[in-house]
Amino acid sequence: MLEKDEVGPLIAVVDDATVHAGKQPTAPPSVTDDWAKVAQVVMLASTRMNFVYLGAGLAYGVYKHLTKDKELGSGLVPVGLSSAKKLLRFPPGHPLVRGVYARHPTEDALYYPAAIFHRKVFEHKLAEVCLLLASLGAREIRAEHTRGWGKDFAANLSVPLEAPGANAGASFSSKDSKTDRIVLHVRLKGHDTPTLPEDMVWYEHEFTWKAVAKMRLNSEAVDFALSLSYEDDFQVNTSLKASAKDAGLDIGGTFVDHVSTVWNITGTFGPV
Numbered sequence: 001m002l003e004k005d006e007v008g009p010l011i012a013v014v015d016d017a018t019v020h021a022g023k024q025p026t027a028p029p030s031v032t033d034d035w036a037k038v039a040q041v042v043m044l045a046s047t048r049m050n051f052v053y054l055g056a057g058l059a060y061g062v063y064k065h066l067t068k069d070k071e072l073g074s075g076l077v078p079v080g081l082s083s084a085k086k087l088l089r090f091p092p093g094h095p096l097v098r099g100v101y102a103r104h105p106t107e108d109a110l111y112y113p114a115a116i117f118h119r120k121v122f123e124h125k126l127a128e129v130c131l132l133l134a135s136l137g138a139r140e141i142r143a144e145h146t147r148g149w150g151k152d153f154a155a156n157l158s159v160p161l162e163a164p165g166a167n168a169g170a171s172f173s174s175k176d177s178k179t180d181r182i183v184l185h186v187r188l189k190g191h192d193t194p195t196l197p198e199d200m201v202w203y204e205h206e207f208t209w210k211a212v213a214k215m216r217l218n219s220e221a222v223d224f225a226l227s228l229s230y231e232d233d234f235q236v237n238t239s240l241k242a243s244a245k246d247a248g249l250d251i252g253g254t255f256v257d258h259v260s261t262v263w264n265i266t267g268t269f270g271p272v
Contacts, residue, residue: 008077013095016080106201113252136216139190141267148261154183233258
């Protein structure tokens with residue numbers, strides 16, 4: 001079974017037989033490394049090989065194709081279905097054989113289907129900054145689009161508000177009648193007992209978030225302004241989409257490509 005440290009940021013989940021065949025020291029003698037000729041080998045093998053041997057040859061061919069594809073950047077690592085289920089975490093309904101998945105940038109064991117990777121990661125980062133501000137006592141949070149994804153994208157996001165003081169009287173909207181630049185508006189009860197949420201993963205890398213938190217914890221901040229940025233594509237892009245399609249793999253739905261995005265987030269601390 002594959003070890004956890006062998007799993008890369010981009011994986012293709014395959015049936016266990018495929019991985020086992022790929023780990024053979026040599027290829028079956030009748031199977032070529034050239035994927036374009038695999039179909040010919042199948043036709044020839046169907047009359048000259050027994051079924052078991054043919055199955056091993058095809059599995060090896062799939063494995064070789066996945067590992068030698070040079071258009072996948074750092075490489076698409078084949079992971080057997082059993083290993084994926086045992087070692088990694090996926091959204092409900094996954095993993096699926098021949099599915100392409102990308103690893104969450106801050107959680108090593110969490111993988112999303114490539115098609116929805118950027119939406120889920122951006123949503124996670126947005127949720128963390130909202131929970132941070134709610135824990136610090138925000139009574140209103142506004143996100144203004146500066147560049148990149150805007151209202152249409154925001155309308156499909158889900159931001160849970162489970163921080164202290166945010167579970168009662170909270171409302172969330174991705175629409176604002178005053179300006180098209182406001183992509184998110186959250187109203188909370190607010191409070192004057194600021195704390196930091198546990199288990200934050202983006203916070204340590206966001207200097208403006210830390211500055212706002214420090215001022216609020218020192219009772220120096222009434223209003224706040226910070227930025228939410230999403231700049232890296234983490235190798236999940238149209239090249240990956242095209243390569244997966246060429247290999248006959250499934251990216252998991254309608255592909256959401258990376259868009260460099262910055263939202264300015266402002267609001268007010270304290271009870272209503």
